[in-house]
Amino acid sequence: AHIKPNSFEKMRVNLAFQLFTTDVLRGLLVFQTAIEEQHGDSTATAHFVELIRDLIAAMSSRTPTRSLKRSSEQLQCLQAVLNYLNAWEIHAQGRGFLSKSTSEGLRVTLTSTQELLEYLTEKVGYTFLMTSRLSQDCVERLFGIIRQFSGSNEHPGPSQFLIIASALQFYSLARSPKKGNTPPAVVSALLSCPPAPKEKECLAKLVDKAIDNGDLETAEEVLDHLPYVAQKSDARLLFYMAGYAARKTILKSSCSECKTSCLVAADAAPEGLSSATRAFDRGGLLYPSRRLFDLISTLEDSVTACLSTQCLHPDTMTDILARIGQSNVPPIGCSQHASALTKGVAHFYCITRLYFFVKSINRSREQRSKRKNLRKSASLQ
Structure with a gap:
């Protein structure tokens, strides 16, 4: 799912977050010798993972200490990613680069974030910006649930959208089996665990x-x-x-x-x-x-x-x-x-x-x- 995701898994942001993490960098370091024997130098891969990891942290800050500020490391990370994209596109020469929609969307997101921070700090008087407030993952997740609620329906009508949104307010994930009585395992799971032996x-x-x-x-x-x-x-x-x-x-x-x-x-x-x-x-x-x-x-x-x-x-x-x-x-x-x-x-x-x-x-x-x-x-x- 992380390396070769299907159409649905490509929309799961958490899979990308798990791929570009410090744990992956540690794995590349620990198994560096074995990786380089089979696939060559891993320095560029480690640098790319580290760059995207810092970008994710900069674009998902939830506390003032890690927020986006003027002359901060997070703001420098955004500019570094933009410079990396430009250098990558020039070096690729149309081959081995991101799709046009992905690259343009990423540039628009980073540039608009920089301009928004500049406006808030100069015009409004803000001192920092918690970039997690700019995320639309929750809205996309809600729309994805609604599209799959009644089967594979990518274009629900207005009435169906309202009905499903209302149903989600009282819908519970803890459901009883569709057929037959409740199995003993479910009932026993609700009981208190027996005391562990005193060893x-x-x-x-x-x-x-x-x-x-x-x-x-x-x-x-x-x-x-x-x-x-x-x-x-x-x-x-x-x-x-x-x-x-x-x-x-x-x-x-x-x-x-x-x-x-x-x-x-x-x-x-x-x-x-x-x-x-x-x-x-x-x-x-x-x-x-x-x-x-x-x-x-x-x-x-x-x-x-x-x-x-x-x-x-x-x-x-x-x-x-x-x-x-x-x-x-x-x-x-x-x-x-x-x-x-x-x-x-x-x-x-x-x-x-x-x-x-x-x-x-x-x-x-x-x-x-x-x-x-x-x-x-x-x-x-």
């Missing part, structure tokens, strides 16, 4: 035993030993996650020696491992020491070994902790706080890692369910 004490003991390294020798092995792990995490992303874990756990410590041993200055960080963190840094990221990075790498290897060799189940966290207990976990911090600090970082990282893993699974399930419903709707038409 916090057991998991806490497993964390302690895992970090102490040696208390789980007689424990029954849960996972099947495979000759290799199906997946491996990128070291640059692990370095970034180590800094995130340090912010959430180590910064809360009052021991200066622990902070010094776990964090380093930006210029002292390894060049290869910290390349992604340097690209994402806007002045607030932390750079972990080698000892902290080794701890996160050990934890990630154990987590990846579990999640890539078996399906998710209620005892996945127990399996992860059991595998960590079989690893040589390097302690961090000073001699006085090493045990508590290492356990705290391990506890935070395992929970955070599993949370994002479950979130990705739920997102995939929602996408599959949505595609299934769309295919079913298309077959009924």
Whole structure:
């Protein structure tokens, strides 16, 4: 849908917003080597994505701090896009350029926004302009719903338009099934969830035993030993996650020696491992020491070994902790706080890692369910 949208998906602004984001720039940076081996230099693509990302931010500001002002970065971004369009059109020479309607529409939008800001600041006395007020996406979305409300009808009459607009005021998306009684799943979803089993004490003991390294020798092995792990995490992303874990756990410590041993200055960080963190840094990221990075790498290897060799189940966290207990976990911090600090970082990282893993699974399930419903709707038409 993002790369090859159909006729309906081309009108969805949110798909374009998702394509031109900082996450895409991070992906181009992380996978730069693999991309350039297959498709050549990616610098121009990254520059274009960054330019459109800044344009979207400038044209959708909702707060005074990010609004359009005279001599602001947002206003300079609009002029930069206009200059980019002119240079692109001259270089393309009629080939590989935007369509005439798209290029002219974009130029009119940017130029009119500049002139509107100039008029409001000079004639009316405004100090800024929140450009989100200029958007007509809500109107287009409403018209799109009305056109598709009674089937594929691109030209509803005035009476039909008024009837549909009135119906939308009390229309609800939570509808009961068209045929048959309500299935048990719908009814059970409205009931309160049963209380979760109280396993916090057991998991806490497993964390302690895992970090102490040696208390789980007689424990029954849960996972099947495979000759290799199906997946491996990128070291640059692990370095970034180590800094995130340090912010959430180590910064809360009052021991200066622990902070010094776990964090380093930006210029002292390894060049290869910290390349992604340097690209994402806007002045607030932390750079972990080698000892902290080794701890996160050990934890990630154990987590990846579990999640890539078996399906998710209620005892996945127990399996992860059991595998960590079989690893040589390097302690961090000073001699006085090493045990508590290492356990705290391990506890935070395992929970955070599993949370994002479950979130990705739920997102995939929602996408599959949505595609299934769309295919079913298309077959009924």
